Amino acid sequence: MPDLATVKVFRYDPSRDTQARYETFEGVPYRDRSVLEVIHLICEERDPTIAFREGCDNGTCTGCAMVVNGEPVLACQQAAEKEMVIEPHPKFKIIKDLVIDFDELRERPEI
Numbered sequence: 001m002p003d004l005a006t007v008k009v010f011r012y013d014p015s016r017d018t019q020a021r022y023e024t025f026e027g028v029p030y031r032d033r034s035v036l037e038v039i040h041l042i043c044e045e046r047d048p049t050i051a052f053r054e055g056c057d058n059g060t061c062t063g064c065a066m067v068v069n070g071e072p073v074l075a076c077q078q079a080a081e082k083e084m085v086i087e088p089h090p091k092f093k094i095i096k097d098l099v100i101d102f103d104e105l106r107e108r109p110e111i
């Protein structure tokens with residue numbers, strides 16, 4: 001029996017939702033996986049509607065920037081934990097769920 005995680009994922013679609021919510025996924029295999037791999041797994045096996053960015057998978061593009069248990073991380077470089085709350089980076093406008101608007105970085109480079 002593999003070690004299994006409880007993962008709370010921030011969900012919000014500004015085009016439809018009046019407020020954000022968290023969706024909890026129990027029993028998610030997480031050992032030897034990155035946070036990004038765990039999100040992939042949840043999308044493949046539980047809920048394909050979670051929005052998140054994919055990218056280089058090696059820590060250089062910053063496309064997977066998000067917040068895990070209150071700490072800003074690159075999800076592709078962060079080891080998954082047994083209890084995780086996964087949220088979008090708070091300094092950017094939310095496009096949907098974990099996808100943030102990087103265009104703001106060009107317009108407000110002080111972010």
Ligand code: FES
Pocket residue numbers: 054055056057058059060061062063064065074075076077
């Ligand atoms: S996917 Fe490029 S930094 Fe994580």
